[in-house]
Amino acid sequence: MNESKHLSSAMLNKTLPELNLEVLEGDLSITEIKGKKPFIVNYFASWCVPCVAEHEVLKQLNKDYIIIGIGYKDTKANIKKFISDLGNPYELIMMDPEGRAAINLGLYGVPETYFINEKGKIKYRQVGPLTEEKFKNIVYLLNK
Amino acid sequence: MLIIKYYLILKLLLYPFLIFGVQEEAKIKKDLRSLLSELRCMVCQNQSLLDSDSDLANDMKKIIYEKLKEGKSKTEVKDFLVSRYGEFILFKPLFNKTNLLLWLGPILSFLIIGFVGFKKTRIKIKK
The missing domain is CATH 1.20.5 (Single alpha-helices involved in coiled-coils or other helix-helix interfaces)
Incomplete structure (x- = not known):
C-alpha cells in the first residue's frame, strides 16, 4: 500500500468518476455493479509491452474478479487483435482513444489498475504491470 | 456597390464583437501559458507542462485549454488537476x-x- 509519494493517487478513497466511454465488447454496465460489487479497472494498450506480461495475470484473476479493460490511445482493430491473440480477461472492454477519461482518473500511463470496492470507491492504484505476487499483496492489504 | 456598402456597415456593426472575441482568445492564451508554467509534468516531473512534450502533458494542455475556453477560472482548472493528480502537480505549494x-x-x-x-x-x- 506504500506507493511512492510522487505517484500516490489523489483519487484514493474517492468515488470512481463516470466513465462515459464507448463500449467495444461485453454487455456489463459499470452503473449496474458500481456501489454493489468490487471490481477492477485496468487501463491497457496493444502497443504497451508490459501490458502483454500483465495480461497473463489478469487472465488468472478473471475467475474470481470482475475486470473492466479500457483501451488507452489505441484503435478498436488493434485492441480486438490484442484480445484475440492473447485471450480476453475482461467482462467489459471500453475505449479511451484520446486519453481524456484517463486524466479524469489521474492516470500516468499504461498499464495502470484501479481496485474499486463494493461502495464504488477507489481503494488502490497499481502503477505499472500487475504481477501475481503484487495482486496477492494488494488483496491482503485491502482486506486487512 | 450596394452590396459592398451593406457589407461595410455590417462589418462596422460587428467590429466590437470581433474585437471582443480576439481579446477573449488572447486572454485564454495568456492564462493557459501562465497555468502551464505553474504545473508539473507528471511524467517528466522536473519539467513544467509548458516545457514538456510528453503525451500526457500534451493531453493535459488540451484539456486545460478547453476548460479555460468553457469559462473556468485558473483556480478552478488547478483545483480539478489537484483533485486528480494531487498537490504534487503544483510547483508552488498551496x-x-x-x-x-x-x-x-x-x-x-x-x-x-x-x-x-x-x-x-x-x-x-x-x-
Whole structure:
C-alpha cells in the first residue's frame, strides 16, 4: 500500500468518476455493479509491452474478479487483435482513444489498475504491470 | 456597390464583437501559458507542462485549454488537476494548514536567527 509519494493517487478513497466511454465488447454496465460489487479497472494498450506480461495475470484473476479493460490511445482493430491473440480477461472492454477519461482518473500511463470496492470507491492504484505476487499483496492489504 | 456598402456597415456593426472575441482568445492564451508554467509534468516531473512534450502533458494542455475556453477560472482548472493528480502537480505549494510551516518557515527562521543574533550582540556590548 506504500506507493511512492510522487505517484500516490489523489483519487484514493474517492468515488470512481463516470466513465462515459464507448463500449467495444461485453454487455456489463459499470452503473449496474458500481456501489454493489468490487471490481477492477485496468487501463491497457496493444502497443504497451508490459501490458502483454500483465495480461497473463489478469487472465488468472478473471475467475474470481470482475475486470473492466479500457483501451488507452489505441484503435478498436488493434485492441480486438490484442484480445484475440492473447485471450480476453475482461467482462467489459471500453475505449479511451484520446486519453481524456484517463486524466479524469489521474492516470500516468499504461498499464495502470484501479481496485474499486463494493461502495464504488477507489481503494488502490497499481502503477505499472500487475504481477501475481503484487495482486496477492494488494488483496491482503485491502482486506486487512 | 450596394452590396459592398451593406457589407461595410455590417462589418462596422460587428467590429466590437470581433474585437471582443480576439481579446477573449488572447486572454485564454495568456492564462493557459501562465497555468502551464505553474504545473508539473507528471511524467517528466522536473519539467513544467509548458516545457514538456510528453503525451500526457500534451493531453493535459488540451484539456486545460478547453476548460479555460468553457469559462473556468485558473483556480478552478488547478483545483480539478489537484483533485486528480494531487498537490504534487503544483510547483508552488498551496497556502493551507498542511503547508503552513513550509510557507512561514523562512520568515520564522529569519526572526529566530535575528532574535538570537540581537541578544548575543547585546550581551557582548554589555561586557
